[in-house]
Amino acid sequence: MGYKLFQVSELAEQVRGVTYSKSDASLIEKEGCLPILRANNITDTGLVLDKFVYVPRLKISDKQLLQEGDIVVAASSGSIDVVGKAAPLTEKFTGSFGAFCKVVRPNSKIHPTYLSHFFKTEKYRSIISALAAGANINNLRNEHIDTLKIPLPMKNGKPDLLEQQRIAGILDQADAIRRKRQQALQLTDDFLRATFLDLFGDPVTNPKGWDECKIGDVEDFITSGSRGWAKYYSDSGAFFIRIQNLKNGVLDLQDVAYVNAPNNQEAIRTSVKAGDILLSITADLGRVAVVPDDLGQAHINQHLSILRLNDINSVYAAHYLASAGGGHQFAAFSRRGVKAGLNFTDIRNLTLLRPPLDLQNEYQKIVEFHLKRINSQKHFIAQSDDLFASLQQRAFKGEL
Numbered sequence: 001m002g003y004k005l006f007q008v009s010e011l012a013e014q015v016r017g018v019t020y021s022k023s024d025a026s027l028i029e030k031e032g033c034l035p036i037l038r039a040n041n042i043t044d045t046g047l048v049l050d051k052f053v054y055v056p057r058l059k060i061s062d063k064q065l066l067q068e069g070d071i072v073v074a075a076s077s078g079s080i081d082v083v084g085k086a087a088p089l090t091e092k093f094t095g096s097f098g099a100f101c102k103v104v105r106p107n108s109k110i111h112p113t114y115l116s117h118f119f120k121t122e123k124y125r126s127i128i129s130a131l132a133a134g135a136n137i138n139n140l141r142n143e144h145i146d147t148l149k150i151p152l153p154m155k156n157g158k159p160d161l162l163e164q165q166r167i168a169g170i171l172d173q174a175d176a177i178r179r180k181r182q183q184a185l186q187l188t189d190d191f192l193r194a195t196f197l198d199l200f201g202d203p204v205t206n207p208k209g210w211d212e213c214k215i216g217d218v219e220d221f222i223t224s225g226s227r228g229w230a231k232y233y234s235d236s237g238a239f240f241i242r243i244q245n246l247k248n249g250v251l252d253l254q255d256v257a258y259v260n261a262p263n264n265q266e267a268i269r270t271s272v273k274a275g276d277i278l279l280s281i282t283a284d285l286g287r288v289a290v291v292p293d294d295l296g297q298a299h300i301n302q303h304l305s306i307l308r309l310n311d312i313n314s315v316y317a318a319h320y321l322a323s324a325g326g327g328h329q330f331a332a333f334s335r336r337g338v339k340a341g342l343n344f345t346d347i348r349n350l351t352l353l354r355p356p357l358d359l360q361n362e363y364q365k366i367v368e369f370h371l372k373r374i375n376s377q378k379h380f381i382a383q384s385d386d387l388f389a390s391l392q393q394r395a396f397k398g399e400l
Helices: 112-118 122-135 142-146 161-200 265-269 314-322 324-334 344-348 357-395
Strands: 002-007 012-016 033-037 053-056 071-074 086-088 101-106 149-155 211-214 219-224 238-241 249-251 257-259 277-280 288-290 298-300 304-309 351-354
Touching: 012 142, 071 112, 086 112, 101 112, 101 142, 112 161, 122 357, 149 161, 161 314, 161 357, 219 344, 249 314, 249 357, 277 314, 288 314, 298 304, 304 314, 304 344, 314 324, 314 351, 314 357, 324 351
Parallel strands: 238 298, 249 288
Antiparallel strands: 002 149, 012 101, 033 053, 071 086, 071 101, 211 351, 219 304, 238 257, 277 288, 277 304
16 A cells, blocks of 8 residues: 555635624624634634624525534634644534634545544644744635645555545544543643632632732732843743743743843842742733742743732632632723733732631642642643654654
């Protein structure tokens, strides 16, 4: 059995998304309207079939109706990281997709699942990233996808669909293991949220009647990062913490930058300490994380603030800010405008519920125990990701 390279244009057609005006769209399902997928529905684990907009059926051509096996691709975005993200439709769905997306619809020469796995490969992402970086594009044109080359197993001079299906099945199994481990991680996160509610009650309605305080009431030290650190970037050194490293009260260092920090007052001021709460103060307001004991030297960029508090547990306070209790406060600032941000007065006026300190400390112990489980799960997820990537590489080299 041999392999032959085919361009995507020989294996699939591309369908443009639905163009509609703001007045046509509704966030509520209406009679005579169909749900529209957008770029936010495309994730690394598949299509998320919720949070639609609804558009009149008359605006949608028959060709634009999604079919099982279609691959939905983010074709235009303000972020080059989003452009090219792709996920297959694996179930029946009566709806369509918006103009910032496109669909790659496989023909009879290629198994839909085999094609969808190609759009998950590092090779595909690297090609799209190179296009975006080289041409500074935020739009994926038809020719960018049409000219991609995919190896197909051949039999008697024709693409071997049964062999494609076999290979896709192997990749499906590896992907399923990866997803199950990611789901286990999500269940741990859900447990911590449920525990928070069980111990402290609804953080918005405060049914347990806890006292309230403002961050300014328990402030020891508050500062923010500064600009001008790009010249200190390096491949190693001190951690340089950015917004993407703050996730649900926990510091995530999977995508961390490094700096050779200067020996000056600015570096001292922006240096973090164990137990500090880090808070995002621009753009994506309200992301938080607590600095762990074993982090080592680290600094923050200009989009973050350091909150060093007294007489309140920093883990509890961070998780309160990450909950609906903080969320509704940050939402009020976000409604100010596109460039909403928090200044020090805004931060000091943020309200916290203040349950007994021993209850806060009990919650910290629960969090620390489950963080150990999370770190273990992340290790196995990384192994699963490596295995999946290796199998993908072998599959599209004709080695499976």
